[in-house]
Amino acid sequence: MEKVRFGIIGCGNMGTKHAENLANGLIKNGVLAAVCDIKPSRLDAMRALYGDTIAYFDCAEDMYKSGTVDVVHICTPHYDHPRLAIEAMDHHLHCVVEKPAGVYTKQVKEMLTRAESADTLLGIMFNQRTNPAFRKMREMIQNGAIGRIKRTNWIITDWYRTQEYYDSGAWRATWVGEGGGVLMNQAPHQLDLFQWITGMSPVRVRAFCHLGKWHDIEVEDDVTCYCEYENGATGVFITTTADAPGTNRFEVTGTKGTLLFEKGRLYYTELDIDEREYCFATRAVFATPPAKETVEIAIEGENTQHVGILNNVANAVLGLEPLYAPASDGIHGVELANAMLLSSLLDKTVTLPIDEDLFYEELKKLIATSKPRQIREETVTKV
Ligand SMILES: NC(=O)c1ccc[n+]([C@@H]2O[C@H](COP(=O)([O-])OP(=O)(O)OC[C@H]3O[C@@H](n4cnc5c(N)ncnc54)[C@H](O)[C@@H]3O)[C@@H](O)[C@H]2O)c1
Numbered sequence: 239m240e241k242v243r244f245g246i247i248g249c250g251n252m253g254t255k256h257a258e259n260l261a262n263g264l265i266k267n268g269v270l271a272a273v274c275d276i277k278p279s280r281l282d283a284m285r286a287l288y289g290d291t292i293a294y295f296d297c298a299e300d301m302y303k304s305g306t307v308d309v310v311h312i313c314t315p316h317y318d319h320p321r322l323a324i325e326a327m328d329h330h331l332h333c334v335v336e337k338p339a340g341v342y343t344k345q346v347k348e349m350l351t352r353a354e355s356a357d358t359l360l361g362i363m364f365n366q367r368t369n370p371a372f373r374k375m376r377e378m379i380q381n382g383a384i385g386r387i388k389r390t391n392w393i394i395t396d397w398y399r400t401q402e403y404y405d406s407g408a409w410r411a412t413w414v415g416e417g418g419g420v421l422m423n424q425a426p427h428q429l430d431l432f433q434w435i436t437g438m439s440p441v442r443v444r445a446f447c448h449l450g451k452w453h454d455i456e457v458e459d460d461v462t463c464y465c466e467y468e469n470g471a472t473g474v475f476i477t478t479t480a481d482a483p484g485t486n487r488f489e490v491t492g493t494k495g496t497l498l499f500e501k502g503r504l505y506y507t508e509l510d511i512d513e514r515e516y517c518f519a520t521r522a523v524f525a526t527p528p529a530k531e532t533v534e535i536a537i538e539g540e541n542t543q544h545v546g547i548l549n550n551v552a553n554a555v556l557g558l559e560p561l562y563a564p565a566s567d568g569i570h571g572v573e574l575a576n577a578m579l580l581s582s583l584l585d586k587t588v589t590l591p592i593d594e595d596l597f598y599e600e601l602k603k604l605i606a607t608s609k610p611r612q613i614r615e616e617t618v619t620k621v
Contacts, residue, residue, distance in 0.1 A: 242332075242552040243271035245307030247298050247322060249280040250407070252336060253313035255621045256544060261288060264545045268309075268552035274301045280618070298322055302329035309334065309555060311363075311548075315409045316341050316417050320349035323565070327356040332555050334361045334548070337426040339568025341417030342576055342601055343594045346569045353565065361551050364563040366427040367434065368546035370539035371504045375490070375497050376435040378506070378535075384492030385512055390465070390473035391491075392432055396484035397424035397477070404455050406617045411455035413608035417601070419457030421447070421575040425477045428488075429571035432475060436490060439570055440465035440473065444587045445578035452480030456608055463578045475578075495529070504535040544621075 244260050246253045253273070260270035272293040273284045281294050295301040301310065302325060309332040312322045319335040326333040339362055340346040353360040366372065378384070397420065409415030416422060421429070433439045445463035452459050459480055465473040478484075488499040495508040508530045509516075516527040542549070550562045573590060576597045581588040583600050 242268045242555045243308045244268050245272040245301050245310045247274045247312050248314035249275040249284050251621050259545050265548045272306045320345040323349050324352045332358040336363045343573050346572050360565040361561045362563050362565040362568040364430050365543040365547050368542045370537045385494030387471045387492045389491040392488040393476040394428045394486050395478050395481040396486050397479050398482050399479035405613050408610040411457050413604040419459050420477050420479050426571050429574050433570045438467050441468050442466040442589050443577045445581040447582035506535050507532040
């Protein structure tokens with residue numbers, strides 16, 4: 239195989255951008271070979287761009303059977319990610335799913351179970367994992383730079399969305415079409431990084447998810463969650479699509495220091511002595527553990543985002559490197575999102591792993607009350 243042939247399923251905001259990146263040669267070992275959308279208008283728009291250089295399909299199954307692609311990239315609304323990925327694997331195709339891996343853990347597990355016996359790769363578009371600041375933060379924590387983690391605090395509120403955004407698609411911000419709000423659409427990146435960077439997943443959460451608090455929508459657009467970890471650490475995760483200008487501040491405190499990611503920059507404060515040791519060893523009353531001056535960590539490397547992940551997928555298919563974001567990692571963010579919503583719906587603390595049958599029952603109740611959005615005009619705005 240000279241170049242890996244990609245087929246995009248779903249030519250909306252995100253699929254259009256991935257197609258453009260491939261067509262513009264940004265994926266060294268990959269080419270755009272085909273696109274698929276159930277809407278004729280989307281296929282017409284793609285035809286106007288790519289003419290007869292690629293193949294066009296109005297049904298994923300036909301693309302799978304066509305022999306025109308090696309990898310499919312699923313860029314449809316969330317509920318369909320697992321089903322389309324399973325069908326792709328059944329056709330011996332490699333696959334990348336957009337985030338989130340699915341709406342609820344039961345369906346993600348079906349996809350991951352199928353992947354275990356597949357002869358192809360299954361990746362996920364966690365494009366924020368390519369951010370060198372997050373990679374550095376993860377590496378430093380893994381290397382013990384802050385000791386044992388005591389506290390994780392992420393306030394990610396700079397994903398501002400207007401009512402017009404929600405009104406741009408009938409599936410958006412509905413239980414029946416999207417399956418959730420900020421936890422399912424904007425924050426899946428941070429719900430992944432929150433666990434990937436720290437190497438820890440919460441075991442208990444108490445969350446408050448406000449449904450349609452700031453927008454005319456069915457789903458959550460404002461979330462505050464308290465988390466507890468196995469090692470006794472605690473955390474807070476806050477997100478909304480309504481704060482302006484909002485912030486993106488992720489602080490991880492350990493027994494030997496603190497790492498702070500804020501607005502793209504990374505800061506490190508190192509204690510001279512482990513705080514747990516100092517607390518009981520010192521005879522001073524109001525002292526604090528001696529620390530080095532806070533330093534900004536130099537971030538090396540480019541944040542290649544979507545292009546970086548697709549380059550990695552093409553290389554992984556060619557056997558040149560492992561997948562950087564395997565879809566099996568995608569279950570953690572979905573489970574945390576499900577746990578937060580469940581906690582809020584039940585108005586109590588939820589233990590992880592969650593009772594996924596209970597979650598699904600609660601989700602079905604929400605779906606039963608849900609209606610596709612009435613929209614003036616469906617619009618596509620390239621990401
Ligand atoms: N990684 C990122 O940075 C990022 C950014 C934006 C969106 N996304 C994700 O991309 C996905 C799509 O979001 P969007 O904003 O592009 O949505 P969108 O509504 O703009 O596009 C979705 C497209 O999928 C098509 N579609 C629906 N069902 C289909 C099917 N069964 N077969 C073929 N085509 C189908 C629709 O007709 C539409 O054109 C979501 O999972 C979203 O979370 C990821």
